[in-house]
Amino acid sequence: MTDSPAVIDPRDDVLGRSRVTDTPELEAFYAELAGRNAGAFWKRANAIEPWEPETRYRPTLWRYADMRAMCLRALDLVKPEEAGRRVVTLLNDSDAGRENVAVCGWLFSGMQAMRPGEITPAHRHTASAHRFIMEGKGAYTVVDGHHITLGANDYVLTPGGCWHDHGVVAEGEVSICQDGLDIPLMNSL
Secondary structure (H helix, E strand, O other): OOOOOOOOOHHHOOOOOOOOOOOHHHHHHHHHHHHOOOOOHHHOHHHHOOOOOOOOOOOOOOOHHHHHHHHHHHHHHOOHHHHOOOEEEEOOOOHHHHHHOOOEOOEEEEEEEEOOOOEOOOEOOOOOEEEEEEEOOOEEEEEOOEEEEEOOOOEEEEOOOOOEEEEEOOOOOOEEEEEEEOHHHHHHO
């Protein structure tokens, strides 16, 4: 059993790149490592650390008008008290994006619409978050007791572990924001 790539990149024939030739003794050693839920890094190093960045993600476009319409439909279809946070998740158009619930790599993104008078319950999570208010008036967030009023084009950061909630004051307007979090990264760690 070998983890070596089928095609060897000639650039790998330099000092510092993995150039180990398997022997029967090494094959036995690999079997022992596998029996202990371990492996030999040098068998995969060149594939894990490629010469150029490689991605499993595809360029994906979400048009605001389309996603805005989906967020507004969610307002009518899902009650906030049922969902906790009524977020339409943006998924990269790739198996990796759908598998990791990621917009790209280790990052999550979603869009959320809230009506005046709505509030998400106070919560906290390991992931750090950022929130960009795309439209509306009267939105706010409270982070560790600090009330921050938000309007269109405002941007707020919520460090991981901080208690926070989001809402729109009763006199406000429907507000739509884009959230970004490093949820996939935190989950992988």
